[in-house]
Amino acid sequence: TSISLVRIFCLQFCKLFSEMQVLFLCDANNVKPLDGVKILDLTRVLAGPFATMNLGDLGAEVIKVERPGVGDDTRAWGPPFAGTESVYFLSVNRNKKSIAINMKDSKGTKLIRELAAVSDVFVENYVPGKLAEMGLGYEDIKKIAPHIVYCSITGYGQTGPMVQRGGYDSIAAAVSGLMHITGHEDGEPVRPGVAMTDLATGLYTYGAIMAGLLQRYKTGKGLHIDCNLLSSQVACLTHVAANYLNCKIEAKRWGTAHGSIVPYQAFKTKDGYIVVGAGNDQQFVTVCKILNLPEVSKDSRYKTNTLRVQNRRELIDILSNRFSEKATIEWLQLFEGSGVPYGPINNIQQVFSDPQVLHNGLVMEMNHPTAGRIAVPGPGVRYSGFAVSHPKPPPLVGQHTVEILKDMLGYDDDAIEELLRTGAVAQHEVR
Numbered sequence: 001t002s003i004s005l006v007r008i009f010c011l012q013f014c015k016l017f018s019e020m021q022v023l024f025l026c027d028a029n030n031v032k033p034l035d036g037v038k039i040l041d042l043t044r045v046l047a048g049p050f051a052t053m054n055l056g057d058l059g060a061e062v063i064k065v066e067r068p069g070v071g072d073d074t075r076a077w078g079p080p081f082a083g084t085e086s087v088y089f090l091s092v093n094r095n096k097k098s099i100a101i102n103m104k105d106s107k108g109t110k111l112i113r114e115l116a117a118v119s120d121v122f123v124e125n126y127v128p129g130k131l132a133e134m135g136l137g138y139e140d141i142k143k144i145a146p147h148i149v150y151c152s153i154t155g156y157g158q159t160g161p162m163v164q165r166g167g168y169d170s171i172a173a174a175v176s177g178l179m180h181i182t183g184h185e186d187g188e189p190v191r192p193g194v195a196m197t198d199l200a201t202g203l204y205t206y207g208a209i210m211a212g213l214l215q216r217y218k219t220g221k222g223l224h225i226d227c228n229l230l231s232s233q234v235a236c237l238t239h240v241a242a243n244y245l246n247c248k249i250e251a252k253r254w255g256t257a258h259g260s261i262v263p264y265q266a267f268k269t270k271d272g273y274i275v276v277g278a279g280n281d282q283q284f285v286t287v288c289k290i291l292n293l294p295e296v297s298k299d300s301r302y303k304t305n306t307l308r309v310q311n312r313r314e315l316i317d318i319l320s321n322r323f324s325e326k327a328t329i330e331w332l333q334l335f336e337g338s339g340v341p342y343g344p345i346n347n348i349q350q351v352f353s354d355p356q357v358l359h360n361g362l363v364m365e366m367n368h369p370t371a372g373r374i375a376v377p378g379p380g381v382r383y384s385g386f387a388v389s390h391p392k393p394p395p396l397v398g399q400h401t402v403e404i405l406k407d408m409l410g411y412d413d414d415a416i417e418e419l420l421r422t423g424a425v426a427q428h429e430v431r
Helices: 002-025 047-057 087-091 106-117 138-144 169-175 196-219 229-235 238-247 281-290 294-298 305-310 312-323 328-335 355-359 401-407 413-422
Strands: 038-042 061-066 096-101 121-124 149-154 223-228 264-268 273-277 342-344 363-368 372-377
Touching: 038 047, 038 106, 047 061, 047 096, 047 121, 047 149, 047 196, 061 106, 087 372, 096 106, 096 401, 106 138, 106 413, 121 196, 138 149, 149 196, 169 196, 169 229, 196 223, 196 229, 223 229, 264 312, 273 328, 281 294, 281 305, 294 312, 305 312, 328 342, 401 413
Parallel strands: 038 061, 038 121, 061 096, 121 149, 149 223
Antiparallel strands: 264 273, 273 342, 363 372
């Protein structure tokens, strides 16, 4: 309606004015790169929420749209739970506000359109065509928000023979070949211990949205971004894909080893494992010196990496026998300062006791309204110009519904009460 459009125009003007105030009044050292950027987040599960969480770490205001009552699918994924909250959900949803909207209600879809008009980025992970049926596809949103950076995350892309299939990490990891190359050399295909296909897609999405914002800065126009699990994982096959594309070499599973570098793998010690990688001939000589195997480094069969790859089995047998003679800590001490890459295989308790992990500040703690004090892994990047700190805890379903309707859309109390009464939206009351 014309009244809605006028209200949205006024809110956009106020938003621009407030952003200018932020730039003038804030200490430059406290400004994050995405301060003032509003992201309307309709994604669920992992790839999308991981991307928007990383954007939130950089200062973006992330508005997470959830179904009233149940919310994001991962809220039910457990155990474990922290209180009643899924730890899975808590791990990828910090620095977000939650608005609970019934998108099956026409008043709900109207709210989505109004929120899109005052947002910079629209992120969704529905099956292609689903949001267009609701009047929320890219072409629909573009008409009311030509500035919008609209990012779609799917299993397989926006077009093609597989677009209507649902996309989950394990299926995309299988179809993309990742499972084919993961696992013991003579064993079954294995799913990686975390959802690497989802996480890779989340990182691609994160970078693509940043690129979209820069493109808009240059052209003044928004655009549509197509991210998908299959393309992300195939792109990450790198040298394995290139081996096939250029040499028609079919990939195989190598366990902890590497198809093109020897030695580069885990070795069993007296009490655990150590991973050692000799990326060049000098490093191999150093490994042999540490293992007190000088004759091996002089053996003509192992002089170059190409020869070591060709004679892998004999060499690995020799090295494995020697590594089995000492405890892991002894080998770690012998390799210290050698210049050869090495490290133990840590369990998760050991990871978060590791002095370098502690030094890098990779744990973020925050107070959650129902779960109490929680800790999650923080971003893996640090910046000299600002700190990624003081995170906001993951929200409850609809925790910020009324706040968002008032502050972003200018709704008055009566209008909000009507939306709540009819079930178009829901507000979670924190006790």
